[in-house]
Amino acid sequence: MQKKIIITGGCGYIGSHTVVECLENYTRKNGYDEDYVVVSIDSYLNSSASVVENIKKLTGREVKNYDTDLCDYEKTKKIFETESKDSELIGIIHFAALKSVPDSVADPVFYYQNNLNSLLNILKLSKEYKVKNFIFSSSCSVYGNAKELPVSENTPFGVAESPYAYTKQVGERMIIDFAKTSEHQKFVLLRYFNPVGAHVSAQIGEDPKNPPTSLVPIITLTAAGKRDKMHVHGSDYDTRDGSCIRDYIHVSDIAEAHRLAIDYLVKNKETAEQIEIFNLGTGNGVTVLEAIKAFEKVSHQKLNYELGERREGDVVEIYADNQKAKTVLGWIPKYGIEEMMSSAWKWQERNV
Numbered sequence: 001m002q003k004k005i006i007i008t009g010g011c012g013y014i015g016s017h018t019v020v021e022c023l024e025n026y027t028r029k030n031g032y033d034e035d036y037v038v039v040s041i042d043s044y045l046n047s048s049a050s051v052v053e054n055i056k057k058l059t060g061r062e063v064k065n066y067d068t069d070l071c072d073y074e075k076t077k078k079i080f081e082t083e084s085k086d087s088e089l090i091g092i093i094h095f096a097a098l099k100s101v102p103d104s105v106a107d108p109v110f111y112y113q114n115n116l117n118s119l120l121n122i123l124k125l126s127k128e129y130k131v132k133n134f135i136f137s138s139s140c141s142v143y144g145n146a147k148e149l150p151v152s153e154n155t156p157f158g159v160a161e162s163p164y165a166y167t168k169q170v171g172e173r174m175i176i177d178f179a180k181t182s183e184h185q186k187f188v189l190l191r192y193f194n195p196v197g198a199h200v201s202a203q204i205g206e207d208p209k210n211p212p213t214s215l216v217p218i219i220t221l222t223a224a225g226k227r228d229k230m231h232v233h234g235s236d237y238d239t240r241d242g243s244c245i246r247d248y249i250h251v252s253d254i255a256e257a258h259r260l261a262i263d264y265l266v267k268n269k270e271t272a273e274q275i276e277i278f279n280l281g282t283g284n285g286v287t288v289l290e291a292i293k294a295f296e297k298v299s300h301q302k303l304n305y306e307l308g309e310r311r312e313g314d315v316v317e318i319y320a321d322n323q324k325a326k327t328v329l330g331w332i333p334k335y336g337i338e339e340m341m342s343s344a345w346k347w348q349e350r351n352v
């Protein structure tokens with residue numbers, strides 16, 4: 001019986017780093033009974049096939065991606081049928097979703113349709129094919145504009161500031177309700193703060209199809225001359241320099257947490273709660289202007305930016321209490337803001 005991990009959205013930004021993390025670590029060399037097979041399902045809605053080739057080059061290992069829309073239940077079921085033959089499906093890591101706050105404000109129907117239907121299908125199939133361990137990509141956006149900082153996993157949901165954020169609140173609730181009907185499965189909900197940066201090799205990184213709406217790709221594209229200038233969305237917030245505060249976290253640290261979450265569920269199958277929630281952030285709040293300064297310092301580039309209007313859907317300030325992930329999963333984020341920025345710049349330079 002081959003052991004397999006199914007990763008949806010495995011060609012996307014965080015998914016590709018997690019595929020690499022799993023391929024590099026789930027090996028005989030590292031004490032596992034065999035080299036686990038990693039299978040991705042990604043329709044390239046926001047990624048491209050070249051990512052699979054880059055992962056193969058980087059790891060020297062095979063990875064298969066099914067170019068399939070997870071909203072298509074029958075096609076996704078066929079993948080489970082094929083991949084479960086003579087194999088044990090150890091876990092599913094469900095990344096696939098649309099993630100842009102402004103795009104979700106502009107086209108909420110598409111966001112609800114894609115993010116929720118895909119999740120429903122993958123949940124149904126996880127039960128049908130008896131996959132015991134399920135990891136879900138959630139987001140700190142579930143907390144909305146939290147009254148007290150840092151936010152812990154016990155901080156209640158706030159008002160969802162965008163349709164995107166609401167898909168994550170509803171997604172978590174769907175999993176909680178579903179879990180009650182499927183007692184043999186366990187679920188980890190990972191609430192990421194602001195994943196940035198790129199793999200140290202610069203072979204994979206953030207490469208969205210549409211113009212990016214998150215800060216760091218906008219910074220690197222501007223510095224590379226692919227955008228004339230950038231706007232800081234809001235400079236009159238009640239923060240130390242007027243710009244929004246976020247908890248930036250290196251994407252490779254986020255990727256590692258997924259592997260640790262699977263390991264945790266496998267090793268603690270008798271004792272782990274059926275649903276565990278973890279914040280994934282460094283615990284440090286960094287303003288947009290501080291992030292820009294960190295970028296300018298490590299890249300030796302002067303950024304052409306302007307202070308602009310606030311943007312609908314943005315929360316003012318958020319950073320994590322990450323103690324639970326540290327204690328329970330043994331997760332220690334390794335990278336600081338300057339390393340995040342220099343790896344993002346290295347990835348951008350490679351792709352100019």
Ligand code: NAD
Nearest residue numbers: 009012013014042043044045046047069070096097137139
């Ligand atoms: P991404 O867009 O780079 O990756 C998502 C991947 O899923 C893409 O490759 C896309 O093609 C695929 N996909 C989307 N819908 C699909 C569908 N219906 N069928 C098959 N494939 C589909 O995004 P990312 O930054 O890697 O985010 C991964 C997950 O993490 C998402 O669920 C996102 O909401 C969540 N998240 C991201 C951030 C962030 O800032 N990047 C923060 C918090 C949470």
